Amino acid sequence: GAGVSQSPRYKVAKRGQDVALRCDPISGHVSLFWYQQALGQGPEFLTYFQNEAQLDKSGLPSDRFFAERPEGSVSTLKIQRTQQEDSAVYLCASSSSGGKPYEQYFGPGTRLTVT
Amino acid sequence: GQNIDQPTEMTATEGAIVQINCTYQTSGFNGLFWYQQHAGEAPTFLSYNVLDGLEEKGRFSSFLSRSKGYSYLLLKELQMKDSASYLCAVRALESGAGSYQLTFGKGTKLSVIP
Numbered sequence A: 001g002a003g004v005s006q007s008p009r010y011k012v013a014k015r016g017q018d019v020a021l022r023c024d025p026i027s028g029h030v031s032l033f034w035y036q037q038a039l040g041q042g043p044e045f046l047t048y049f050q051n052e053a054q055l056d057k058s059g060l061p062s063d064r065f066f067a068e069r070p071e072g073s074v075s076t077l078k079i080q081r082t083q084q085e086d087s088a089v090y091l092c093a094s095s096s097s098g099g100k101p102y103e104q105y106f107g108p109g110t111r112l113t114v115t
Numbered sequence B: 001g002q003n004i005d006q007p008t009e010m011t012a013t014e015g016a017i018v019q020i021n022c023t024y025q026t027s028g029f030n031g032l033f034w035y036q037q038h039a040g041e042a043p044t045f046l047s048y049n050v051l052d053g054l055e056e057k058g059r060f061s062s063f064l065s066r067s068k069g070y071s072y073l074l075l076k077e078l079q080m081k082d083s084a085s086y087l088c089a090v091r092a093l094e095s096g097a098g099s100y101q102l103t104f105g106k107g108t109k110l111s112v113i114p
Helices: none
Strands: A005-007 A010-013 A019-026 A031-037 A044-050 A054-055 A067-068 A075-079 A090-096 A110-114 B003-005 B007-014 B016-027 B034-039 B045-049 B055-058 B058-066 B070-075 B084-091 B103-104 B108-113
Touching: A005 A090, A010 A019, A019 A110, A031 A075, A044 A067, A044 A075, A044 B070, A044 B103, A075 B055, A075 B108, B007 B016, B007 B070, B016 B084, B016 B108, B034 B070, B045 B055, B045 B058, B045 B070, B055 B070, B070 B084
Parallel strands: A010 A110, B007 B108
Antiparallel strands: A005 A019, A019 A075, A031 A044, A031 A090, A044 A054, A067 A075, A090 A110, B003 B016, B016 B070, B034 B045, B034 B084, B055 B058, B058 B070, B084 B103, B084 B108
16 A cells, blocks of 8 residues: 655755645554654654644754644645755654554655755 | 664674664653664664563564663574664653654664675
8 A cells, every 4th residue: 555655755955945845644644753864863853743733843943844734634844944954854754543553654755955 | 851872883794693782761661663774765664662572573573671771673584685774763651742753763774795
């Protein structure tokens, strides 16, 4: 079946531009996570949704970062006025409420390069 | 807060066995995970331990000691395709927000050589 998909796969932005990154989770998955992965590092938590509710945004690095999931399925991570330190891979993961809720399924990520 | 340590790099020979260690310090504990990540790809789930002991799944096994804050991932009969980064991650006790977020280590880059 279809896994988690993300678009675009690659994004180059000039410093100061706004970007929007999209995540399509596995159909029916209640939980959705965004992580940021810098080169050579492990993923770092950004924010968590349960259905349409953003229950935890403690990992968002600044108020330039904003995430939404208005209908409880697709999610968008928006970064305003991008800075060079925002360059990273942005990973989306989803998990179900039943079965194995502890298993998070990751998408391929969006590689953002800010020039 | 949480702190997770694992070796940065390891090299092993095809057909051999390798053990990747992970130590963690956390204010709470609700499970330890191992993920495999090939370069440029998404992390894929390998194993989950919440109780002490060994979990075996084919060529891969994972061990947990909660009292020692220690886990290891054991890979047997190494194959060239096992060359990847292996990420140790801990899930803390649920926060008030009910988040199941994972805290990852920096990953261990394993190189399998002929």
